[in-house]
Amino acid sequence: MTDTQKTGTQTVWVPGLAGWQGQQRSTTGLIALGVVLAAAILFYAATLLADPAPAMKVLGAAVVVAVGIAVWLQAAHVRVARVRVVRLVVDGTSVVFGGAEQIIWPLRTLVLAGLLLLAGWAWSVFTVPAERMTMLTLLGVPVIGAILLIAGARSWFRPPSRHRLSMRPDGLELRIPRNDVSATWDEIEDASLEGDRVVVRTTTTRPSSWAARDLASDPVILAELVSFYARHPAARAEIGAATLARLRSGDL
Numbered sequence: 001m002t003d004t005q006k007t008g009t010q011t012v013w014v015p016g017l018a019g020w021q022g023q024q025r026s027t028t029g030l031i032a033l034g035v036v037l038a039a040a041i042l043f044y045a046a047t048l049l050a051d052p053a054p055a056m057k058v059l060g061a062a063v064v065v066a067v068g069i070a071v072w073l074q075a076a077h078v079r080v081a082r083v084r085v086v087r088l089v090v091d092g093t094s095v096v097f098g099g100a101e102q103i104i105w106p107l108r109t110l111v112l113a114g115l116l117l118l119a120g121w122a123w124s125v126f127t128v129p130a131e132r133m134t135m136l137t138l139l140g141v142p143v144i145g146a147i148l149l150i151a152g153a154r155s156w157f158r159p160p161s162r163h164r165l166s167m168r169p170d171g172l173e174l175r176i177p178r179n180d181v182s183a184t185w186d187e188i189e190d191a192s193l194e195g196d197r198v199v200v201r202t203t204t205t206r207p208s209s210w211a212a213r214d215l216a217s218d219p220v221i222l223a224e225l226v227s228f229y230a231r232h233p234a235a236r237a238e239i240g241a242a243t244l245a246r247l248r249s250g251d252l
Contacts, residue, residue, distance in 0.1 A: 016250030059120030114149025
């Protein structure tokens, strides 16, 4: 293959590096909070399903669907192996690290959850007596439904594949919503994992970052790769197929 030909996505296990150890204890509190919230939401759904009004039953079923999709989305994220694994596309003299394709359909299915919530809410407003409608149902459900609908619709037009980190011999480009950056290697100081985000520091702009799970690759190894090319100008010319070989050797 010549250096102008494009390959498909390559999955590489990187030896000799510790890599990402996961969020470990930092997620314990979030998991506990998520379980409590899910239980509370499902209890709310149960009260709706127990209501004799058909509209309220539809609304309760929509809440259950929304919770199910949320669990599906989180499970899809977790199932993407990232520890000491990188996924990249070599395109001539550039390498691109993209987002997790496994989460695209869970995100898109949020449209269904949003539509069901809004439809059930609208039916309830016109058919259920006002005294049986809680403030959560009257005000919270349409807001949540609209958020899910918008998020799902956006994923159809701006899928997670838009999340990407691109490296070329002349510089780096990060495309993450609200964290876009394009800089030459001379402008980049380094990159490191800080908490749950990889922070890229430059001499010309404010730091940019991406969450550990935004890209389908080990965040620590990506940070080390960025720092390697920032510190070694002579190695930047190799970016492309030789980057793949460097990752396979673990020479960072």
